[in-house]
Amino acid sequence: MMANARYLAGLAVLAALALSWPGPSAMAQNTSVERANALQVTIREPGDGPVSESMTLPLGQAAVIHLPVDAADVMVANPDIADAVVRTPTRAVLLGQGVGRTNVFFFDSDGALILDLSVRVERDMDGLSEALERFVPEGRIIAESMNANIVLSGSVPSASAADTALQVARRWAEDPEQVISFLSIEGRDQVMLRVRIVEMQRTLVRQLGINLSANLNTASPTVNRIDTDNAFGLAGRALGGLMAQADLLNALGPDTRLGASFAALERVGLVRTLAEPNLSAISGESANFLAGGEFPVPVGRDRDGNITIEYKPFGVGLGFTPVVLSEGRISLRISTEVSELSNQGSITLGGSTQTDADGNVTGGVPALTIPSLTVNRAETTVELPSGGSLVIAGLIKEETRQAMDGVPGVERLPVLGALFRSRDFANSETELVIIVTPYLVDPSDPDALASPGEGFEPASTAANLFLGRVNRVYAAPGAQVEGQGWTGPVGFSVE
Numbered sequence: 001m002m003a004n005a006r007y008l009a010g011l012a013v014l015a016a017l018a019l020s021w022p023g024p025s026a027m028a029q030n031t032s033v034e035r036a037n038a039l040q041v042t043i044r045e046p047g048d049g050p051v052s053e054s055m056t057l058p059l060g061q062a063a064v065i066h067l068p069v070d071a072a073d074v075m076v077a078n079p080d081i082a083d084a085v086v087r088t089p090t091r092a093v094l095l096g097q098g099v100g101r102t103n104v105f106f107f108d109s110d111g112a113l114i115l116d117l118s119v120r121v122e123r124d125m126d127g128l129s130e131a132l133e134r135f136v137p138e139g140r141i142i143a144e145s146m147n148a149n150i151v152l153s154g155s156v157p158s159a160s161a162a163d164t165a166l167q168v169a170r171r172w173a174e175d176p177e178q179v180i181s182f183l184s185i186e187g188r189d190q191v192m193l194r195v196r197i198v199e200m201q202r203t204l205v206r207q208l209g210i211n212l213s214a215n216l217n218t219a220s221p222t223v224n225r226i227d228t229d230n231a232f233g234l235a236g237r238a239l240g241g242l243m244a245q246a247d248l249l250n251a252l253g254p255d256t257r258l259g260a261s262f263a264a265l266e267r268v269g270l271v272r273t274l275a276e277p278n279l280s281a282i283s284g285e286s287a288n289f290l291a292g293g294e295f296p297v298p299v300g301r302d303r304d305g306n307i308t309i310e311y312k313p314f315g316v317g318l319g320f321t322p323v324v325l326s327e328g329r330i331s332l333r334i335s336t337e338v339s340e341l342s343n344q345g346s347i348t349l350g351g352s353t354q355t356d357a358d359g360n361v362t363g364g365v366p367a368l369t370i371p372s373l374t375v376n377r378a379e380t381t382v383e384l385p386s387g388g389s390l391v392i393a394g395l396i397k398e399e400t401r402q403a404m405d406g407v408p409g410v411e412r413l414p415v416l417g418a419l420f421r422s423r424d425f426a427n428s429e430t431e432l433v434i435i436v437t438p439y440l441v442d443p444s445d446p447d448a449l450a451s452p453g454e455g456f457e458p459a460s461t462a463a464n465l466f467l468g469r470v471n472r473v474y475a476a477p478g479a480q481v482e483g484q485g486w487t488g489p490v491g492f493s494v495e
Contacts, residue, residue: 054118057082057096061124065092065106065117072109078102082119096121099148123150128172136165141183143169153182158189159284160325185284189440191322191330192280196435197338199273199376206425207265275316275338280441283324290317295341297370298349314339314373322438328386330438337377345372378434386440395432401425 070089281287292315406421
């Protein structure tokens with residue numbers, strides 16, 4: 001009886017434990033909840049919280065940060081930009097070490113975030129602004145820092161002031177390419193440049209003497225030739241001459257000829273070249289001018305073997321860049337040139353011919369002659385006032401050539417030696433001057449400007465046919481007409 005009671009009590013305890021034990025689904029649900037609670041993460045962007053602050057720190061300077069509670073840990077996202085030093089539990093010092101942005105986090109002893117500080121380190125623009133105000137006092141310049149770059153904005157009175165501001169900012173930056181200029185120039189001036197290129201050439205050629213020639217044929221087939229023609233190849237005409245034929249001097253050989261001619265020539269030449277290009281440009285901008293043409297020059301061959309051509313310019317060229325300085329002075333970077341085609345120094349590329357079986361020419365490629373250029377060029381930088389002139393280049397060149405040909409031994413004889421020699425003399429004198437004159441100019445009324453074609457009227461058919469006129473003449477015969485004749489310093493003396 002007692003044993004049955006104990007058995008029943010044990011069954012009751014087991015039943016109660018079975019009812020209180022959770023099933024498999026309940027155990028799995030509890031495990032998922034605990035794991036989910038452990039994996040919950042809160043992500044907050046820097047500067048997006050109740051303890052977020054931002055500040056700008058000049059490069060190379062420091063700032064003191066006061067914390068509301070004691071800090072136990074500090075972390076800097078990029079130590080190359082900023083560094084944090086904790087002096088006391090509630091005070092830290094930030095140092096700007098590089099240009100850029102970074103974050104600094106302060107934590108307490110429990111790991112809680114005290115301060116999320118966004119720091120931007122930039123160059124000290126106050127020092128640059130003071131320097132710009134000192135070197136360009138007339139300008140209104142704003143200097144700003146953008147990442148690692150320096151940006152200049154505002155206005156300056158002239159291009160030279162803008163260049164000065166740019167040079168100062170480049171000295172402030174680590175790399176000159178990091179300076180960006182958006183400066184505008186107030187009232188930009190226009191400059192017209194007048195260039196006069198004057199060249200005078202005088203030549204004198206004299207040729208005087210006896211030109212001898214002889215063909216002496218002996219019994220052998222060898223021909224011995226004596227020739228004393230002029231060395232320069234001048235176009236002097238023979239004034240008189242003698243010719244001994246073979247029948248007069250038959251003793252020397254069956255085909256012997258002796259000849260003598262007297263040549264005399266004097267030639268004087270004078271060449272005047274004047275080029276006067278004018279060109280206008282805004283201060284600080286470049287301008288180019290060319291009046292002439294282009295000639296082809298072979299430079300190579302393509303894949304198919306065809307000759308490739310490049311065109312080279314020639315003529316009157318002018319290029320300049322003006323910069324208006326203070327007090328009306330103008331700085332000019334000038335490049336001027338006068339060139340013309342010339343046969344001196346030219347090269348000829350040989351051609352080819354095609355013949356048939358009988359030797360007749362049926363085709364071929366003609367020879368190609370490439371001309372050279374005679375060039376007068378000057379490049380320089382000068383500074384002038386408006387309306388002032390300056391000779392930027394000049395050349396005086398004198399060249400003398402003499403040659404004497406004669407019969408050896410006989411030409412040295414007194415008096416009679418002159419009959420056996422020929423003398424050539426050539427003298428060349430060249431004078432070149434390049435004058436520049438800049439002007440500060442303003443636009444004019446169209447009616448105040450005249451063109452070269454104004455007032456031109458072609459002659460009638462009757463006037464052209466019977467009077468030889470190419471344009472109409474309005475003035476009476478013999479009347480004084482203004483504008484005719486040379487003006488200015490012109491002329492050249494000839495001996």
